[in-house]
Amino acid sequence: MTVSPQDLDTLMAARFSCRAFRPDPVPRDTITAIVETARRVPSWCNAQPWQVIVTSGEDTDRFRKALQNEVANGTPAPDLPFPKGYSGVYQARRRECGWALYEAVGVTKGDREGSARQTMRNFALFDAPHCAIITSPVELGEYGAMDSGGFVAAFTLAAQAHGVATVPQAAVASYSPLLHRQFGIPDDRLVLCAISFGYADPDAPENRFRTTRAPVSDIVDWRG
């Protein structure tokens, strides 16, 4: 074991959801290395249900345009049902991170146009040069999605270790039918989410805030 807990903690603390990217592409070898690391996460029966479509260059731009067109003319229809709601502490945390983003980009309370504009940035993939689309087999159901969630987290951390910024996006998966059409994803696979990635624009206000976390005492219920 050569990685110290501090090193892992440093990596975990450095990662954040990036919402403004520089246009420079990430070398194919680096993307391959990220996937090579991420695929080491555990999965039930070692099924490794995740599959990833990675776009680059004009393919990312074509997808961006198609997505924006779908948002303007289509209806959201995610493969994986979105949460029924966020109440209590979950609602509070959702609001806190939403407001932190709005504050960073200068969207004030009641500015519906400003918040809609920021939401729409999702469908421009935050100008990222690459997008990874994560799918898992319908047959594996929720556990396929659960295993793939681990893969998504590991992908973001492995990317961070290579100096590559990421943002997981459920928003993109809300237009799953387009993704099936655009990328020839068969109906026996669920579109789970996308991860837009590239090199962060460090000066962008969207990238200047960080989210908080609940303390361990709110997470662990010690017994014995």
Ligand SMILES: Cc1cc2nc3c(=O)[nH]c(=O)nc-3n(C[C@H](O)[C@H](O)[C@H](O)COP(=O)(O)O)c2cc1C
């Ligand atoms: C499965 C998943 C879906 C997400 N979907 C979106 C999204 O659609 N748009 C977005 O801006 N951020 C999205 N995020 C990023 C979260 O908002 C972010 O992880 C959270 O606020 C914690 O902030 P951090 O990643 O900067 O630590 C998503 C994250 C996950 C894990």
